Amino acid sequence: MPAPPSPTGVHGAGAQADLEVRSSAEGQDQDQDEPEARAAAGSERGADGVFDYVITAVNHGPSQAVSVTVTDELPASLVYVSSRDGCTASGRTVRCGPLPRLAVGESHSWAVTVRLADDYDGDGQDIVNSASVSSPTSDPHPENNTTSVTGLPVPPDRGRADLSLDKTAVLAKGQRWVRPGETFAYRITVDNRGPGAARQVRVSDPLPGELSFVESADGCAPDGDGARTVVCPVLDRLEPGASVSYEITVKVAKSLPRHLRQIDNIASVTSATRDPDESNNQNAENTTGPDGGPLHIKPWPDPDHSDGELPDTGSDVPDRLGWLAGSAVAAGAVLVAAARRRVTCRGRKR
Template sequence: MPASTPPPPAASASPSGTPAGTPVPSASAPGRGTPPRGPQAARRETPPARPSAAAPQAASSGAPARKGPPAHAPREEAETTPAASRASASAPPPSAGARERRGRPAAAARADLEVRSHPGGPQRAAAPGPDGVYDYRITAVNHGPSQAVGVTVQDRLPASLVFVSSADGCTASGRTVTCGPLPQLAVGASHTWIVTVRLADDYEGDGRDIVNLASVSSQTRDPDASNNTTSVTGLPVPPDWGRADLSLTKTAVLPGGRDWVRPGETFTYRITVHNNGPGTARGLRVTDPLPKGLHFVGSPDGCAPDDGGRLIVCPGPDRLASGTSVSYALTVRVATAQTRHFGRIENVATVTSTTKDPDPSDNQNPPYTVYVKTGDHGELPDTGGDVPAWLGWAAGAAVTCGGLLMAAVRRREAGRGPRR
């Protein structure tokens, strides 16, 4: 009898009804019975998982078999470990504030900023001081919904105002004052800068025409730009602002109490400027052009020749309040080449101001009131214009009496006749 061939072992069925060991096509594989097309389709096919030692036991017990990772997984999936995937999934995305702090504001961040401005500060009332100085309080407010980054405020001053300083670090370039940038401004928060200004020296108005503009901006998108600018109109300018009547007087302080000096001697001119009001005089300047008969020696009050010439200029002050005065002393020397024995040396000084002067007629010392007499004969008495009036009458009377006496003598001799 021929040897009987043992029957093939019975294949265990999988839960899906597919005999064990039969390859299961992947989702991307061609349909059953359709051969894969091309090398790309062959690579996309997933080979069947090799059954582990526990696979028969799982199959016999009716539990589904676990499938291991594909032997030929894509490179991207192979490089991503389960731990890295879990860490990436658990890490929260960076917040809008974090992106803004790195200098990359979130596209969705929005901050509605508002700017407010009004005169007066915590240490200064709205009314100006005697020098016409004011404080502007400029405030930036964030209405949200996001915090604002890089908040900057600009104050555009009119021609009637001049920037003085800022306790909060604002700086000026031309007529534009810049405050900030402020790194962050939270939702609902506000920040205030104080800008100190003064009236311009040539301003003559009453303050109602002064308009000051302020604006706010930031790196965060602002959904409503209608409140990013504001303007303040009017300032309480005193009624006497812009008018100051200045007057100048000048005297010569001569050596030894004399009213004349010799060539080569020095003496001092004293110039006094008084403000008769009603307002403060600003930008004062005193000039004194020396004549050829005088040479400038020095001044303890800062007066000096302008560019080395003969025009002497005395500084400031920048402000001279109503009812106050300022004095300057100039030391000069009489030229030795002065040949006129008793000639006048006229010297006229002038005061000017950037404030309007309602009466400029007294801004110079009057002519022929400041002079010195010079002579090269020592301390001889003056026999010129200082001769007393009675001496002329006495001389005339003496001459008249002499003439009458001579006439009487001649008549007497004529009456005697010739002698025999």
């Protein structure tokens, strides 16, 4: 007749505990007594490539095990997210426990949530995740202290997101120009054309010399003291079909080269997710005007202008002014003709 399980702890003479680690898909109904059910497996929680691992430590006796710890060594393709059971991560190593005591015949489970790494673009079949269990209590069968699994069900659209960027100056209705010294805003819009979600979306805007940063209600700011490149807060996730916008207020320099007639400012967007079409990751040249064309510069009128070149008085002349000018010229011609006729008539009387 076999001896009953021993409750002796780690400090008892001859205390042994055969610990086994199992890892399975959360919610999966498997017979854990079958060898093939003891392999680690991932359970997809959503189409974004987030998975749960449930790691279980089992004590086969004959003694209780103390200070039981489970360790999960994540591969480079997985990133730790969280654990509802108190597991913590240091680098790529996730530790659960220690559990003060695990009685003979009992088990204890920890859940670990992970996601696919941002730069991972495989189909999931090459992902290998290993877990192990340890205790100061002597283990007569250490061969079952580790387990691993190969493969995760990675969604086919995961890992690709086509981002596009558009940038427009926000001006008064009908206005297509700015003046030296004026302040105005740019609106930058990023669209995700799919097929998957984009992670770690980042917008950057190198300002040209004729512009300086003023403020941004959306948290965009120069990338360091004195830097001319404005960066916006990194967006952790942008779903397919969704968009995000940022506004940046800038000021036009008061002194500009006389030949400069328009401002061109190119912003760009990047993401940790692979982009199948990077040609639309920045706005096209000469398209930041409110009408989709260039953003013009309109100098202030100069009353003391004396360098032989006429000052810029504007090009937006109403059509009625041209008609009035033509009418005035015609009327003047009639008056001159009438005056000449009177002079001629008087000369004949003499």
